Amino acid sequence: MIYFIKRIGIMLFTLFLVSVISFSVFQIIPGDPALSKLGMEATQEQVEMLRTELMLDKPLSTQYIHWAKNILRGDLGESIRFSRPIEELIKERIVVTLTLGIYAILIAVAIGIPLGILSAKYNDTKLGVFLSVFSQVGLAIPEFWLGIIFLIVFGIIFRLFSLKYIPFSEDPISHIKIITLPALALAISRISVVARHMKNIVLEEQEKDYVRTAYSKGLSANKVYICHILQNALIPTITIIGMLTAGVLGGAIVVEQVFNLPGIGTLLINGVTTRDIPLVQAIITYIASVVVIINFLIDILYRAVDPRISI
Known part of the structure; x- marks a missing residue:
């Protein structure tokens, strides 16, 4: 119970800090939101x-x-540029961003985990070297550049x-086809991240006594990996997936711009360029809250997987 209370307290404090930062940072940016909405021809009285x-x-405190x-009442305010409730704008576009993000995470996990295991299993072979080089290349390629290449070629x-x-x-069917390219552009670097982390985890687990004991009992290598090593690598894998979530949400902003997808990222960029402060503040707070809540759920999942965790 103390563990859950501590985690809830950390989550609430983090959300408070996020709200303060997202509100305060846009107050120091030059420009007048009222003038941005009314235009240069507006009178001083109208402004x-x-x-x-x-x-x-x-x-500012008021x-x-x-x-x-x-925000606590669920009222995100009204967009200065669109003259519409921000909640409606987010609801219209959040599905695109979530679909893109979830698709990218599934691709990264489905490809990255097997690659990491293979890379560790064949660490001293040509295949292991090739997989390690592939991971390095994947990390080095910017997602926006990869998105542009995919867009032009395919x-x-x-x-x-x-x-x-x-x-x-x-x-x-057409929707999935359209989302596939940006999801791949978003997932490539994440595949490399998952593969590298998974390789390190498996290499570390391979050196432990329980693995040697399993081999001494006559178990095959595949059975040792599936039934023993992967089971003990579950918690670090959950950590990786949690790290991917924040990265994918941030990367989606750029990728949506490249592929002109009507998601939260495109809406955020529009808000920044038009100085629609209420819209930008609401979106940043919304995205940050989603990341914080997901991290909280991962902490709870840690506890469920391994009750020994108490910090």
């Missing part, structure tokens, strides 16, 4: 009226308290994938 309506004339109370030259976004509800 002052909108500033009052947006509470921009109040002290603005934060008002904003935080609304989307424009060979026309294997459509460049126009189609919602899942309209055509599931």
Whole structure:
């Protein structure tokens, strides 16, 4: 019980810090959101009226308290640029980002874990060297550059994938085809991360006494890996997946721009370029909250997998 209370306390404190930082950092950026919405032709009276309506004339502490109370009530405010509730804008686009992120994580885990195991199993062979080089190359390639290459080669030259976004509800097959390229661009570096971590974990486990005991009992190498080494590598693997979550959400912002996907990342960039502060603050707080909550759930999963964990 103490473990859960401690984790909940850490999560709430982290969310508080995230909210303070995301609110405060955009207050020091030059420019006037009211003027951005009304345009340069607006009169001073109109600008002052909108500033009052947006509470921009109040002290920062008052603005934060008002904003935080609304966030806790589920009211994310209204977008200055779109003149619509931010909650509606996020709901319209979050499905695209989540689909892209989950797809990329599944690809990274499904390919990265077997690659890491093979790399460790054949560590001193040519195959192991090749897999290690592949991991290094995957880490070195920026996802936006990889996305552009995929877009040009598979989307424009060979026309294997459509460049126009189609919602899942309209055509599931076409939707999956469209999401595949950006998901691959987002997953390549993550495959390398998973493979490298998995290789190190397996190499470390291979040197432990229980593995030698399993071999001495006459168990085959495959059975030792599946029934013993992988079972003990479960907790570090959960850590890797948790690390991927934050990275994928951050990388999706860039990849969505490259492939012109109507996700949260594209909405965030639009908000930044138009100085739509309420929109940007809400999206950053939303994404950060998702990452913090996922990390909290991973901590709980740690405890479920290994009750010995108490910190």
